[in-house]
Amino acid sequence: MMKLLQLLTFTIFFTSINNFAQTNIMVRAKAKDAKFIGTSIGGAKIIVREVLTKKILAQGVTTGSTGNSEKIMKQPKERYQDISDDNTAGFLAKLDIKQPVFVEVEAHAPINKSQAKVKSTTQLWVIPGKDIVGDGVVLEIPGFVIDIISPQTHERVPGEISTEIKANVVMMCGCPVEDGGMWDAAGFEIKAVIESEGFFKEIELNQTEKSSTFSGNIDLNKGNYTLTVYAFDPKTGNSGVDKTNIIIN
Known part of the structure; x- marks a missing residue:
């Protein structure tokens, strides 16, 4: 039963x-x-x-x-x-x-x-x-969304003037990264790496007047360069990258 x-x-x-x-x-x-x-x-x-x-x-x-x-x-x-x-x-x-x-x-x-x-x-x-x-x-x-705004991909940039590197950086949800904001850019490393054969240089990118937009300047000799922009948060391990290639005339 x-x-x-x-x-x-x-x-x-x-x-x-x-x-x-x-x-x-x-x-x-x-x-x-x-x-x-x-x-x-x-x-x-x-x-x-x-x-x-x-x-x-x-x-x-x-x-x-x-x-x-x-x-x-x-x-x-x-x-x-x-x-x-x-x-x-x-x-x-x-x-x-x-x-x-x-x-x-x-x-x-x-x-x-x-x-x-x-x-x-x-x-x-x-x-x-x-x-x-x-x-x-x-x-x-995890991560950041990074878009290199300038120079554009395969852009030919005059070599006699300083080259501006500009990028947009946001959280993965699109939330803004800005100095003093909830996602405070002051606590992040936001940098550009410029490479060519026998050449390597890293520069810091600083916030512009526009939210989530960062820029820096560099003087480059004639040649072909790979440009990498990265963001890193040492507190959380969040990281993000965008890459492109440019030509200095």
Whole structure:
């Protein structure tokens, strides 16, 4: 009788599970030491796939705002307390599953910034009918987004004048990097490295009047040069790079 009761309970449990057709998983990508990656920077590409078969169960792009700065960056976080709200960027993955599935969740972010894009992954069991919402599954995206503004790629620059190097630097969520700001440029190393055969020089880039824009000047002789601009935060390990090539006439 006991075995029959156990079998009946087991059968009812899995019959109940098989009745569920859709399970919702909220997936978010959050910049390390910053906010969520959403519409303002193009979002994060999210892919949810079954680990064993590699079958894609859901995919899409995070949309929404970067979130509440006060809640994310300043207020102490208590256990079980969400740092997102209804407007915070995310992708709601809707999985059609009838039994527990072990999945891998990928975030590629920021999706529209190929030189800065990072892949972050995690794995977890998903149970039919057991939604994971609120903050949901949060994948951390480290780094900086850096765009060299000038000189442009393969630009021919006059050699008789000082060459200005200018770059835009933001967090991976698009949040501004500026002196005295929440992401204080004074605490970061933002530099340009200029290289050619037998030549190497590194210069510091300083903030211009425009937020997140940094520049410096260098005198260069005639030749072909590789230009690398990098940012590094010694407190968090965040780092980012952009590279190009220029010609000095």
